[in-house]
Amino acid sequence: MDAPQPKPAESEAGQEAPPADAVASNASQLLEDAEAALGSIDSQNQPASSPSNASQAKPSSAAPFQLQDLVGTEGPPEKCSIDLLRDVDLDLKIELGRTQMLLEDVLQLRRGSVVTLDKLAGDPVDLFVNGRLVARGEILVLNDNFCVRVAELVGSDAVVE
Template identity: 60%
Template sequence: MAAAIAQEAAEAASAAPSAPPPGSRPVDMPELGAGLSGSREPQAIDMLRDVDLNVKIELGRSRMLVDDVLRLGEGSVVELDKLAGDPVDVFVNNRLVARGEVLVLNDNFCVRINDIVNREGEADEEEE
């Protein structure tokens, strides 16, 4: 009999709405899916479209002694650690993001992106 009374009390407690604490009031909350659709993403990225980024293309590197740097002058040649035709590194805000090849277009140097680099610094094959 005690078990039946305990079960009846538990059912009554779960069926009865609990009273809100004193001084509390309901809060209007947006629906869970509202504002999370893909339509807001373009607006968020649009805010960033005019942010300046530092883009740097690195042809190669060289280590030199101070004495050698002081001797540099017009016509001096600095040998780099990459061969002609090797991919160049593309940095955005000092972070390696891609590799590409140097081209000349209308007498200007440019870079064709060949590989996008993942977070670990490894090249992902570009999907075509």
């Protein structure tokens, strides 16, 4: 009884795959082509006087890269002054204190309700510029207006959530 002949492998597209020996010959041809291309590149970079020093060969047009000094040029004095910042709008907030409340308690607030804060009367208030704590000060009344006298500047490391 004859053994059944294996069917040629089919690809996903339904076409027959090439035989294994054809794939091997194509792979060996590609490998030979790649080795020939690498050999031609090596022969171009190799100096004519010493063919054994191919690893030390450098292209003749190569030159070391030189960095230029980075020196800023000063612009006209009128462009370098603080006057450029005079028209910049900043958001300034003064925080008397904080508290946490339930939504139920917030909904019950009416005119005249009292909200207790986490600071005592006379404690310094916080001054925020664009959300960043920059200073602390004390509340004053001047000509019937509230104002803040800056008592302490806070370092740039202080960030408040």
